[in-house]
Amino acid sequence: MASIDREFTAASFYKFLNEHKLMGSRCRACGRTYLPPRPLCPECFREEMAWAEMSGRGRLLAFTAVHVAPTGMVAAGYGRDNPYCTGIVKLEEGPAISAQILGFDPKRPEGIKLGAPLKAVFLERGEGQARRTSLGFQP
Amino acid sequence: MKAKARKLGRGVALVGAGMSKFGSFPEKTGRDLFFEAFRELLASVDKGFDPREIEAIYLGNYSSDLFEGQGHIAPIIADWVGLAPRPATRIEDACASSGVALRQGALAIASGLYDVVLVGGVEKMTSLPTERVTDVLATGGDALFEIPAGFTFPGFYAAMATAYIHKYGAPLEALMRVGIKNHKHGALNEKAQFNLTIRQIMENKLAKAKAQGRPLPSWAGELDFLRDEAANPVIAWPLRLFDCSPISDGAAALLLVAEERAKDFTDKPVYLIGSGQASDGALHSRPELASIRAAKLAAQEAYAMAGVGPKDIRLAEVHDCFTIAELIATEDLGFFPPGEGWKAAMEGLTSLHSPRPINTSGGLKAKGHPVGASGAAQAVELWQQLRGQAGPRQVPGEPALGLTHNVGGTGQTCVVHIFRRG
Numbered sequence: 001m002a003s004i005d006r007e008f009t010a011a012s013f014y015k016f017l018n019e020h021k022l023m024g025s026r027c028r029a030c031g032r033t034y035l036p037p038r039p040l041c042p043e044c045f046r047e048e049m050a051w052a053e054m055s056g057r058g059r060l061l062a063f064t065a066v067h068v069a070p071t072g073m074v075a076a077g078y079g080r081d082n083p084y085c086t087g088i089v090k091l092e093e094g095p096a097i098s099a100q101i102l103g104f105d106p107k108r109p110e111g112i113k114l115g116a117p118l119k120a121v122f123l124e125r126g127e128g129q130a131r132r133t134s135l136g137f138q139p
Numbered sequence: 140m141k142a143k144a145r146k147l148g149r150g151v152a153l154v155g156a157g158m159s160k161f162g163s164f165p166e167k168t169g170r171d172l173f174f175e176a177f178r179e180l181l182a183s184v185d186k187g188f189d190p191r192e193i194e195a196i197y198l199g200n201y202s203s204d205l206f207e208g209q210g211h212i213a214p215i216i217a218d219w220v221g222l223a224p225r226p227a228t229r230i231e232d233a234c235a236s237s238g239v240a241l242r243q244g245a246l247a248i249a250s251g252l253y254d255v256v257l258v259g260g261v262e263k264m265t266s267l268p269t270e271r272v273t274d275v276l277a278t279g280g281d282a283l284f285e286i287p288a289g290f291t292f293p294g295f296y297a298a299m300a301t302a303y304i305h306k307y308g309a310p311l312e313a314l315m316r317v318g319i320k321n322h323k324h325g326a327l328n329e330k331a332q333f334n335l336t337i338r339q340i341m342e343n344k345l346a347k348a349k350a351q352g353r354p355l356p357s358w359a360g361e362l363d364f365l366r367d368e369a370a371n372p373v374i375a376w377p378l379r380l381f382d383c384s385p386i387s388d389g390a391a392a393l394l395l396v397a398e399e400r401a402k403d404f405t406d407k408p409v410y411l412i413g414s415g416q417a418s419d420g421a422l423h424s425r426p427e428l429a430s431i432r433a434a435k436l437a438a439q440e441a442y443a444m445a446g447v448g449p450k451d452i453r454l455a456e457v458h459d460c461f462t463i464a465e466l467i468a469t470e471d472l473g474f475f476p477p478g479e480g481w482k483a484a485m486e487g488l489t490s491l492h493s494p495r496p497i498n499t500s501g502g503l504k505a506k507g508h509p510v511g512a513s514g515a516a517q518a519v520e521l522w523q524q525l526r527g528q529a530g531p532r533q534v535p536g537e538p539a540l541g542l543t544h545n546v547g548g549t550g551q552t553c554v555v556h557i558f559r560r561g
């Protein structure tokens with residue numbers, strides 16, 4: 001992984017996501033892992049990052065079921081009659097990330113338990129040049 | 140990082156304050172709202188003063204660009220109230236914009252640069268439809284890594300609520316109690332957007348249903364009303380409509396002067412004795428989701444500067460953009476131990492007649508939350524309370540110390556101020 005020649009930017013993160021890889025950065029100096037990736041280690045202030053692929057396995061830390069959706073999600077068919085879950089997932093490598101949460105009934109959120117084990121899924125939206133992959137997690 | 144005891148270079152006093160009515164005003168722009176606040180500020184200065192004495196203006200505003208199509212709003216507002224060509228600086232820290240503007244105004248005086256500074260906040264939000272307001276507010280989060288996940292502003296606080304409830308076993312009723320209490324306070328504040336208790340809102344709905352010959356809902360009381368999906372729909376579970384502060388228009392203004400000049404303006408100044416501010420990353424980057432780290436750090440700095448602790452604070456205006464935020468705030472500020480804030484809310488330990496009332500103004504929930512004006516408006520409430528001028532919601536016994544807690548976004552910015560009766 002150390003030889004991957006991509007800058008530690010959001011564009012690289014999403015390019016990897018398009019390739020169905022969840023990639024963070026690991027500080028070679030202190031060993032801490034960052035997701036989303038970042039070029040500068042805030043712990044040791046060194047710039048010695050290497051790309052690190054995440055297993056995609058994690059646990060649910062917090063979530064919500066969104067009923068009043070932003071325009072982007074309304075365009076994807078979500079809203080008052082079709083709520084969706086989004087949340088924060090802590091990966092087994094340490095860092096936590098925001099992502100859509102699938103595989104549960106957003107209309108019955110009481111049944112969703114924090115700490116539930118989840119795995120990353122890659123959600124495809126749009127086609128051709130407009131195709132975008134976004135991150136999700138499901139049981 | 141431990142906050143070191145910082146001191147202001149010289150003392151700062153609040154000698155005047157005003158705010159517009161908060162609400163939805165289709166005929167009013169940001170500058171009209173700010174003028175209302177400024178006019179009230181002028182009238183509030185006991186010994187009167189010439190506005191030409193103002194040397195600079197610091198204005199909190201989140202997003203006049205997106206809400207009103209007006210960027211560069213600080214000089215526009217300065218000119219509108221006759222203060223051009225004085226330096227006019229806009230401060231943008233999301234919902235903490237004018238709390239931070241207050242701090243910047245205080246620092247400008249403490250540095251010795253100015254003796255008389257106008258601090259303000261303004262936001263005109265209601266021109267946009269709700270979905271677009273949702274989009275604009277969400278830009279206060281991380282546009283690259285949080286918003287693409289589908290997070291909305293209520294969504295962030297809803298997620299914090301699930302973490303808080305999971306960790307401490309709080310019932311949803313605790314959230315409802317915050318809303319009921321803040322509406323009770325708001326009913327005593329003529330400037331509040333919701334100048335009504337939740338019981339009054341419920342009774343108005345019953346009366347309307349009756350007048351229209353519709354079947355009458357059988358709500359046994361406020362809690363029953365708040366549990367009804369039709370009356371109180373989910374916005375972002377577990378937060379419902381009455382857990383959320385409204386979309387608001389409004390403005391607030393504060394007159395700060397160097398301590399040695401205070402008596403030229405009033406014999407009853409309010410001294411700003413503590414100020415603290417901190418920042419943080421995206422919500423998912425934090426080790427704890429049932430608390431706001433930057434709020435704790437800002438509070439530590441403000442307490443250390445003022446030389447007081449949470450027990451000395453007689454009343455506080457805290458950033459209840461959502462009901463869960465008030466529970467977390469009362470813990471982050473040290474008023475209650477972690478996990479005890481919800482019990483205090485259930486027991487009425489934050490209401491007007493408790494030893495330390497929280498959000499006597501009605502808070503963001505009932506008073507309204509024109510985001511860039513909210514921090515300054517919190518200080519307007521303390522100005523009135525610490526001078527014994529809060530009318531029907533006056534905290535009894537001549538309160539000496541008050542605190543304001545203003546949060547930007549999910550806690551990426553927090554600013555805390557402590558005020559002392561002069």
Ligand SMILES: [Zn+2]
Nearest residue numbers: 027030041044
């Ligand atoms: Zn490092």
